[in-house]
Amino acid sequence: MSSAVRLIRNPQLTQAVDYAYGAAVDAPVRSLWLAGACPLDTEGRTVALGDYEGQAHQAMRNLRAVLEGEGAALTDLVRTTVYVASSDQADLVKVWNVYRGYLGGHDVPSTLLGVTVLGYDNQLVEVEAVAVLP
Template structure:
């Protein structure tokens, strides 16, 4: 059973971007809003201090885990926001490359932002997501 997520591109917008401009969902669905996934280990410690790519990898692992807890996966995501605590575009690109690798061909609409500071000590990267799953699809066991 699929969610009916359809990624939208438009020939009157730049074709050089590596994300869809919009997404639609054509099936009855259950919506999932995922809090910003952070680069924390199981003990709540920030991993890969000072390393944008290392933190982005942990963020994406944590995002996958959060989605699985709601019975979803990355391919059910319809929108993301990627936050990077830096004013350097190169740092944003470093985090974005890890994000894109994890998302694969599922290039959903996303916003990439450079921000001043994030919530945890030494945190450099955070990704929040909205996902949908088809009604009636079984939820994965998670903490409720």
């Protein structure tokens, strides 16, 4: 599968970050605007209660499933936002490390946020995304 996404790395900015500074799409494309992927099982229950990493894994599996259902892959992502219900930076880093593990070398432009609360009972993680396909 060929991605329509070209990641932007500006040499005038630090290269010490593990994400691209932007993404460009230079051809006609189909866009996917995805709701936040949540750590829910097929019955709608929040999984991995109290476990930031476990919830991040489930959210990423759910995100990947939605993409694959549309003929897309994680490498078609052009922008993401990762929400973590915590004010502790260490919890955000745990989630980020799981998230980055799923994306491999596709260091899509992303924002990582600590938030007060998320929508489902016991939810700690949510990943929102936009993807484009050629």
